[in-house]
Amino acid sequence: MHRLFVLFALLLAVSTAHAVDQPAIGPAVAASTASAIPLSTSHAAAHQPSHVAPGEEKTVIVSGNADESVPGWSIVTVPPDGWASDCCQYARAIGVNLVFYKGDWTGNPDRVMVLNVWPRKLPSLKAERQADQTQYLKKDPKATVSSFAVSGTAMTCDGVLYQGADHVDDAVVFCDPGKATGIHLSWSMTVAANDPQRASVIALFRQVVQKSMYTKYRRGDKSTSRAEKP
Numbered sequence: 001m002h003r004l005f006v007l008f009a010l011l012l013a014v015s016t017a018h019a020v021d022q023p024a025i026g027p028a029v030a031a032s033t034a035s036a037i038p039l040s041t042s043h044a045a046a047h048q049p050s051h052v053a054p055g056e057e058k059t060v061i062v063s064g065n066a067d068e069s070v071p072g073w074s075i076v077t078v079p080p081d082g083w084a085s086d087c088c089q090y091a092r093a094i095g096v097n098l099v100f101y102k103g104d105w106t107g108n109p110d111r112v113m114v115l116n117v118w119p120r121k122l123p124s125l126k127a128e129r130q131a132d133q134t135q136y137l138k139k140d141p142k143a144t145v146s147s148f149a150v151s152g153t154a155m156t157c158d159g160v161l162y163q164g165a166d167h168v169d170d171a172v173v174f175c176d177p178g179k180a181t182g183i184h185l186s187w188s189m190t191v192a193a194n195d196p197q198r199a200s201v202i203a204l205f206r207q208v209v210q211k212s213m214y215t216k217y218r219r220g221d222k223s224t225s226r227a228e229k230p
Contacts, residue, residue, distance in 0.1 A: 062098045098114075120183055143163060146160070154214070156175065163193065
């Protein structure tokens with residue numbers, strides 16, 4: 001299977017404090033025709049507000065510099081309460097832009113939420129999804145493929161759920177913030193079919209997608225904890 005297992009192994013050499021078999025990303029990464037866009041050198045971290053008032057949600061923002069036809073970009077979202085975020089150690093080592101995980105980083109791809117941003121090559125989300133599905137079914141011809149509904153998003157999104165023959169599922173949501181942005185992006189997560197908390201974890205994953213927003217990043221911007229709808 002080509003989920004979060006292959007590339008996570010690259011992290012084995014990243015940190016001696018976490019010398020474990022490290023994950024690979026979800027199907028969306030294998031499907032995209034280009035690598036994740038590198039983070040901005042001036043925003044080389046997933047930023048979080050240092051103080052969050054009672055009743056406010058903590059936001060995380062990850063940004064990338066302009067690159068040829070791709071303008072600078074920022075993706076803002078709200079991580080699940082109690083989940084950690086990383087853009088510049090584990091995420092960068094596996095070639096993605098952001099990961100959310102709960103507890104210690106173990107290298108196990110289960111319940112890891114992955115953001116991947118890449119230069120827009122395919123013309124539509126339908127084409128992205130079809131390319132991803134083709135690659136997934138080459139690895140697991142007996143997998144079941146169905147739509148993964150996500151409503152109330154700030155961007156146009158299209159989700160797919162792969163139910164593997166190994167009883168491990170992958171939820172992938174492709175999003176398009178608009179042609180002028182020059183990018184497509186995806187959120188993906190792996191979860192075991194028999195996980196007793198499967199429903200609640202998937203609900204948290206949906207919330208992350210729903211709260212994800214795009215904004216054009218300009219070098220020197222000072223406000224990095226909030227973003228407006230595109």
